[in-house]
Amino acid sequence: MTGQPYEGRPQDMPVKAELPRLRVEYVKDSRLAFLGHLDLIATVERCIRRARLPFSIGNGFARRLRIQFTQALPVGASSSCEYFDLRLTEPIEAEEALERLRRATPPALAPSRAAYVPGRLPALEAWLDRSTWELEALAAPYDARDAERGVREVLERGELTYLRGEKEKRVDVAATLAGFEARDVEGGVAMTLDTRLSGCALRPQVLLDAVADVLGTGRPRALRVRRTAQAHEENGRLVEPFGPFDQTGGTPLS
Amino acid sequence: MRAKRENLFHLLEPLLPQVEHPARYLDHEWGSVQDQEGPFHLCMVYADVYEVGQPNLGVAILYNQVNEQEGMSCERCYLPWKDMAELMRGSGVPLLSLEGAAPLASFDAIGFTLAHELIATNVLEALDLAGIALTSAERDEDDPIILAGGPSAWNCEPLADVFDAVLLGDGEESIVEVCACIRDARAEGVPRAEVLRRLARVPGTYVPSLYEVRVDEGATRWGRAVPRAGEDVPQVVLKRCVNDFAATPPVAQRIVPYMGIVQDRLSLEVLRGCARGCRFCQAGMTYRPVRERPAEQVVSASVEGLLASGHNEISLTSLSTTDHSQCARILNDMNEALDGKGIRVSIPSQRLDSFGVEMAAAVAGGKRGGLTFAPEAGSQRLRDVINKNVSEEDLERAARNAFEGGWRRMKLYFMMGLPTETDEDVVGIARMAERVLEIGREVVGRGPKSGVSVSISVAVLVPKAYTAFQWAGQLHPDEVRRRQQLLLSEIRDRAIRVSYHDADVSLVEGALSKMGRAGFALVRRAWELGCSFDAWTSEFRFDLWCRAAEELGLDLADVACEEFPLSAALPWDHTSPGVSKGFLQREWLRAVEGVTTPDCTRESCVGCGVCPALHVRNVIQGVRS
Numbered sequence A: 001m002t003g004q005p006y007e008g009r010p011q012d013m014p015v016k017a018e019l020p021r022l023r024v025e026y027v028k029d030s031r032l033a034f035l036g037h038l039d040l041i042a043t044v045e046r047c048i049r050r051a052r053l054p055f056s057i058g059n060g061f062a063r064r065l066r067i068q069f070t071q072a073l074p075v076g077a078s079s080s081c082e083y084f085d086l087r088l089t090e091p092i093e094a095e096e097a098l099e100r101l102r103r104a105t106p107p108a109l110a111p112s113r114a115a116y117v118p119g120r121l122p123a124l125e126a127w128l129d130r131s132t133w134e135l136e137a138l139a140a141p142y143d144a145r146d147a148e149r150g151v152r153e154v155l156e157r158g159e160l161t162y163l164r165g166e167k168e169k170r171v172d173v174a175a176t177l178a179g180f181e182a183r184d185v186e187g188g189v190a191m192t193l194d195t196r197l198s199g200c201a202l203r204p205q206v207l208l209d210a211v212a213d214v215l216g217t218g219r220p221r222a223l224r225v226r227r228t229a230q231a232h233e234e235n236g237r238l239v240e241p242f243g244p245f246d247q248t249g250g251t252p253l254s
Numbered sequence B: 001m002r003a004k005r006e007n008l009f010h011l012l013e014p015l016l017p018q019v020e021h022p023a024r025y026l027d028h029e030w031g032s033v034q035d036q037e038g039p040f041h042l043c044m045v046y047a048d049v050y051e052v053g054q055p056n057l058g059v060a061i062l063y064n065q066v067n068e069q070e071g072m073s074c075e076r077c078y079l080p081w082k083d084m085a086e087l088m089r090g091s092g093v094p095l096l097s098l099e100g101a102a103p104l105a106s107f108d109a110i111g112f113t114l115a116h117e118l119i120a121t122n123v124l125e126a127l128d129l130a131g132i133a134l135t136s137a138e139r140d141e142d143d144p145i146i147l148a149g150g151p152s153a154w155n156c157e158p159l160a161d162v163f164d165a166v167l168l169g170d171g172e173e174s175i176v177e178v179c180a181c182i183r184d185a186r187a188e189g190v191p192r193a194e195v196l197r198r199l200a201r202v203p204g205t206y207v208p209s210l211y212e213v214r215v216d217e218g219a220t221r222w223g224r225a226v227p228r229a230g231e232d233v234p235q236v237v238l239k240r241c242v243n244d245f246a247a248t249p250p251v252a253q254r255i256v257p258y259m260g261i262v263q264d265r266l267s268l269e270v271l272r273g274c275a276r277g278c279r280f281c282q283a284g285m286t287y288r289p290v291r292e293r294p295a296e297q298v299v300s301a302s303v304e305g306l307l308a309s310g311h312n313e314i315s316l317t318s319l320s321t322t323d324h325s326q327c328a329r330i331l332n333d334m335n336e337a338l339d340g341k342g343i344r345v346s347i348p349s350q351r352l353d354s355f356g357v358e359m360a361a362a363v364a365g366g367k368r369g370g371l372t373f374a375p376e377a378g379s380q381r382l383r384d385v386i387n388k389n390v391s392e393e394d395l396e397r398a399a400r401n402a403f404e405g406g407w408r409r410m411k412l413y414f415m416m417g418l419p420t421e422t423d424e425d426v427v428g429i430a431r432m433a434e435r436v437l438e439i440g441r442e443v444v445g446r447g448p449k450s451g452v453s454v455s456i457s458v459a460v461l462v463p464k465a466y467t468a469f470q471w472a473g474q475l476h477p478d479e480v481r482r483r484q485q486l487l488l489s490e491i492r493d494r495a496i497r498v499s500y501h502d503a504d505v506s507l508v509e510g511a512l513s514k515m516g517r518a519g520f521a522l523v524r525r526a527w528e529l530g531c532s533f534d535a536w537t538s539e540f541r542f543d544l545w546c547r548a549a550e551e552l553g554l555d556l557a558d559v560a561c562e563e564f565p566l567s568a569a570l571p572w573d574h575t576s577p578g579v580s581k582g583f584l585q586r587e588w589l590r591a592v593e594g595v596t597t598p599d600c601t602r603e604s605c606v607g608c609g610v611c612p613a614l615h616v617r618n619v620i621q622g623v624r625s
Helices: A030-034 A037-050 A094-103 A144-157 A204-215 B009-018 B057-067 B082-090 B117-130 B174-188 B192-199 B295-309 B327-338 B354-364 B380-385 B392-404 B423-444 B477-490 B503-514 B516-529 B542-551 B556-560 B581-593 B610-614
Strands: A021-028 A067-069 A078-087 A111-116 A130-138 A159-164 A167-172 A177-185 A188-196 A222-234 A237-239 B040-046 B072-078 B109-113 B145-149 B165-167 B211-214 B224-227 B266-269 B313-317 B344-346 B370-376 B409-416 B453-460 B496-500
Touching: A021 A094, A030 A078, A030 B009, A037 A067, A037 B295, A094 A111, A130 A204, A144 A159, A144 A177, A144 A188, A144 A204, A159 A204, A188 A204, A204 A222, B009 B082, B040 B057, B040 B174, B057 B072, B057 B109, B057 B174, B072 B174, B082 B117, B109 B117, B109 B174, B117 B503, B117 B516, B145 B174, B145 B192, B165 B174, B174 B192, B211 B516, B266 B295, B295 B313, B295 B327, B327 B344, B327 B354, B344 B354, B354 B370, B354 B392, B370 B392, B380 B423, B392 B409, B392 B423, B409 B423, B409 B477, B423 B453, B423 B477, B423 B496, B453 B477, B453 B503, B477 B496, B477 B503, B503 B516, B503 B542, B503 B556, B516 B542, B542 B556
Parallel strands: A078 A222, B040 B072, B040 B109, B109 B145, B145 B165, B266 B313, B313 B344, B370 B409, B409 B453, B453 B496
Antiparallel strands: A021 A078, A021 A111, A067 A078, A130 A188, A130 A222, A159 A167, A177 A188, A222 A237, B211 B224
């Protein structure tokens, strides 16, 4: 075997952490809410290639783009705030990158913001550990007060189990439920849900199914789910996806 | 009655959360033609799910071709999976096109792509979901005109009752002519029967209802199709052929799917046709002559196509890509142009010689997955029978080069049930696999960590129309099983893995390939009993196919295994890919004697008849090696 032991890398090749890290915010709207996570990843990669950004390619067998995504959205959920981090081989103006991406992306996945972030931040998927969701239960057989009572009861039980395919999933509600509010609106109940990443994710649909079970009512005719914010929780503060990233920045948690 | 053209996506949307893979029904992909003004509307249907149908190059070519015409538009439609079909039926939603979400029954014309025989029940399923009568005879004046084309249109007789017209051969020109013919005839307000008569005058268009089946002396039990009394239609409908292939747009796939599809890459058709003359191969006869694109066009179109689509893989497709006279140059230039972009180039079939291995190395870069060869038969004698012009030495040299080139896993394709096959030939498959394994071990080493392995995949020959084997019967399933056992018992090394195609599936395919127009009763009954998605192993119901056959007084094995006399009029003799029947008869006789026939792109003309019949010729860019 040649190349053994470790030969070292050529000095002119930057390591991954030195490559410019462009963070892009984009939406997932209308019918593309039904796009699964893997299909979304492939689609975004193709948009990046079409935009002709100077993307960096990994050294693995599959020669993939160096890109990271946020926690998968449930299929059917829309979002105003999805993110990906892309490693570039050279820095280009963030605004220009955004404009090129816009032209190469279907409107339902339109990018809305782009900026460079520090290369050594942790992986996006683990780092963005807080999500805010707007839910709308259409023709719900319960009102806002019932919904809040139902959520309190689910919370008191501590743990929630549900079947995903044939697998039983256990969600620690106390650790993952960060906030819940409901209000009556025309045609149903509107809710704001805050979740925290901790082990198995708390899916809005799963929570509301459990609420319907504890209330002993049926389920709403339909549930619309939209992620409206993501953030990183650090030392009792929420850091926004685009920073500021120093220890003192961010919104204090009440 | 023609359904109203309207967007019904709002009826489909509430069903999306309830089905598997809702991405199948989303449309709005990058590159799809959303502006569908018409006023003439065609819908191309691939009667399988989105991820199977979307990669189809034929649909892509015709989609572009029609959408580029002033006043014509073309949408796509795929068959919903069973969960969605059930929900649609339950809530009264008809089959919709993708782009406009318009009911299929509202279109002027609908074009089915017949990719293989087993799509037959899905064609009926699609029409039924669309609320369109299954047969041409049952359709109303205003109903859409139902068209078909594609590789399996060669012997489309089992579905002849379904289609109003069938387009034979290359469709890029004829689809436009056919659409224009329908548009003009409709504008004049002529009756449906007259529209079909006019269609029969468009060259390459076969209108089944204008022919009747006559079972007489000289025909097989399935009869022959002859023009109906008083109909001015050709005795034999000759296919269409685009001679200036290089003038057609090289990149047909402009739609970039959202969901993962079965061939998730950009395809570029580098050449059309193959003249190697393998005697079992239908495509080798029906796509003649051979027409290559020039190397510069392939390379520049690949780069442009990849930039426009964002794909990270490109496949240079054809029946035999490594036969392209400029293959080495194309791959070399592509590697240069795409270096550092994280793009994979693939070629679908490997030529069984050193050049094939060289080309495989050229596309693999530094990577070595598995390498696939298709010797097809286990002995030189039988390879001569099928005209697979490779020798034992070719194979051994290719295997040695491949192992020396770093490959460890070798996959070999064979067929069972080839005419004149004996037990010796079957055992020869085992010996050949062992020989390849032995070469691997000589090159790489014998240790358990050498990783050398050989897998062999054995299909059953389904004799197809317009091949030299069209007169042959399929091997009886009992005998298939006995020979499979024989082969298994001859394989002693655990580094050789054997897999078989399902003999039952091949039997249904074989029966449908033989039957002629009478096959429709079988297809229809099988569909009524619940058969659909027959090409999916999980969905194929042999018991239902047998029951359907039994109800019609047929036995599938009896049908598939029947031999036809060489002089018989065949159920498909009234359509022609240009290859003469005399040539095929000669090929059959040479096969039985084990005499091979050369490739006319390398040696002289073999007299297949295509060039004079279609006024075309082979177009080879360089010199073939």
